[in-house]
Amino acid sequence: MHPMVNDDAAAKARTGSDAANAGAAEKAAGGGKARTKSRGRPRSFDRETALEKALLAFWEHGYEATSVSDLTRVMDIGAPSLYAAFGDKRSLFEEVVRVYGTRYGSFTDRALAEEPTARDAVERTLREAATAYTQPGHPHGCLVVHAATNCSxxxxxxxxxxxxxxxxxxFESRIRADVAAGVLPPATDAAALARHTGAMIQGMSQQARDGASREELEAVAEIALSIWPRTGTHTG
Amino acid sequence: MHPMVNDDAAAKARTGSDAANAGAAEKAAGGGKARTKSRGRPRSFDRETALEKALLAFWEHGYEATSVSDLTRVMDIGAPSLYAAFGDKRSLFEEVVRVYGTRYGSFTDRALAEEPTARDAVERTLREAATAYTQPGHPHGCLVVHAATNCSxxxxxxxxxxxxxxxxxxFESRIRADVAAGVLPPATDAAALARHTGAMIQGMSQQARDGASREELEAVAEIALSIWPRTGTHTG
DNA sequence: TCATTTATCTAGCGGTCGCTACAGAAATGA
DNA sequence: TCATTTCTGTAGCGACCGCTAGATAAATGA
Incomplete structure (x- = not known):
């Protein structure tokens, strides 16, 4: 069904992603190893900027509803340049998802890593979701939740x-850790608590898409947090 | 951008939806008023059955990802028959949404109408959502939540x-009514409580799509319900 | 029997989809 | 200067999209 030169295209895109970038982005000579200069005609656009534009487009309209011609328009490059630099539409999307994860979607991981208890991590996650999902300057809600629903x-x-x-x-393993440590009661249903948190995040994301403001989402988060036994409720 | 005979098509579909159905579906003569028999060649398929097939397809894949050729295949009719009976793709989808609302999505309205308090209505809604969204025999989750996200x-x-x-x-107005009646404390944030309920429903629907079982959703609902002041907490 | 009405079938319209062949342009190394 | 390498712009591929014209089939009323 598909052309069979995909491996070729993917390889091209990969080299483009590693080496060719070094020529355009890293202006300071410096760099010790590897090729110091790329050979042929240099890329006429900044790869990261174009990627960010693609990210915003996918975020707003989703994977399917964002056509390649939409992408070339917002990235301001021709289709052959897009395919040379990013492979096909799907690998571009995958790269977008990776970048999204590190740039916009890392607050959950950070909360889980930095907060002392599961409850604190969930609290921080929900509060930060309220602001992140309604931030001006980019689409509302979470790309991971919405960009590939009903995808063919x-x-x-x-x-x-x-x-x-x-x-x-x-979330579940973090909660289990607190149960094991006695921070949460032994009878705690970690799986259900984690799923409840996930459902809240996803529901808040949907609400953000449907027009809810940051304050409204914060109020929702506040209510959702009231299900947790107060910190310090640890049993023996 | 679109052909301009849409009014024509819509009119055709409308008559088809009302009159032509009487010829095929109502086998008992009976019916008092209106035309007793349709004139031309009778429809070769059952309109309601075809509509149900379309409903399931839209439910599973969403509006955009369900092509007209998908529809004609699952409905087992030709494209001209589809357009004659239902108008264009969009009006077919709108009819599907109406049918979905009455057949699968009415549990919220019923709970709000029949339960004595807002809290009872929400409790029943969430519990029924857990079973409805994981019912075997049709797609999981809610069509209204998922079928038109990222839609061009x-x-x-x-x-x-x-x-x-x-x-x-x-939900909000039902909650306000309970606040006014003294069933819920006067300080209740009705809007936030309603939005929290909506987010839970939507999050549970997403969870169902992502593979959560009925039992798992029921546990989530149970947790979500614990935010409510117990029935009988009314102040003066 | 036959004109009328309505539904179905075949076939295909213009448009967009993701993607690419090809030729020319802009850099490098010799 | 010139071969080599790489990127860019034009132009268009085959496939599918939503949708429909036109011919034919099956019912009705006369």
Missing amino acids: TPEVEESLRDRRNANIAA | TPEVEESLRDRRNANIAA
Whole structure:
């Protein structure tokens, strides 16, 4: 069904992503190893800037509804340049998802890593979600939640689903750790608590898409947090 | 951008939806008024059955990802028959949404109408959502939540968004009524409570799509319900 | 029997989709 | 200067999109 030169294109894109960037982005000579200068005609656009534009487009309209011609327009490059630099539409999307994760979607991981208890991590996550999902300057809600629903490419849909479920699993293991440490009661249903948190995050994201303001989402988060036994409720 | 015979097509579909159905579906003569028999060649398929097939397809894949050729295949009719009976793709989808609302999505309205308090209505809604969203035999989750996200036809997206927000507004006014009646404390933030309920429903729907079981959703609902002041907490 | 009405079938319209062949342009190393 | 390498612009591929014209089939009323 698809052309069979994909490997070729992917390889091209990969080299483009590593080496060619060094020529355009890193203006300071410096760099010790590897090729110091690229050979042929240099890229006429900044790869990261174009990637960010693609990110915003995918974030706003989703994977399917963002056509390649939409992408070339907002990235301000021709289709051949897009394919040379990023591979096909799907690998561009995958790269966008990676960048999104590190740039916009890392507050959950940070909360889980930095907060002392699961409850604190959830509290911080929900509060930060309220502000992140309504931030002006980029689309509302979470790309991972919305960008590949009802997608006719099942692999894309699954990859985002996996990310969502991995998030919930991370909450669950953090909660289990608190239960084991006696911070939470032994009878705590860690799986249900984690899933409740995931559902809240996803519901808040949907609400943000549907027009809810930051204050409204913060009020929702506040209510959702009241389900937690207060910190210090640890049993023996 | 579009052909301008849409009014024509819509008119055709409308008559088809009313009269032509009487010929095929109502086998008992009976019916008092109106035309007793249709004139031309009778429809070769059952309109309601075909509509149900379309409903399931839209429910599973969403508005955009379900192509007309997908529809004609699952409905087992030709494209001209589809257009004659239902108008264009969008009016078919709108009819599907109406049918979905009465057949699968009415549990919220019923709970709001039949339960004595807002809290009871929300409790019943969340519990029924857990079972409805994981029912075998049809796609999981809620069509209204998922079928028109990231839709390149803004009107379709908005029409479902309006339904979601109307649902939340219904919760809010029911909560306000309880506050006014002294069933809930006067300080109750009705808007936030309603939005929290909406977010839970939408989050549970997403969870159902992502593979959560009925039992898992029921546990989530249970947790979500614990935010409510117990029934009988009314102040003076 | 036959004109009328309505539904179905075949076939295909113009448009967009993701993607690429090809030729020319801009850099490098010799 | 010139071969080599790489990127860019034009132009268009085959496939699918939503949708429909036109011919034919099956019912009705006369």
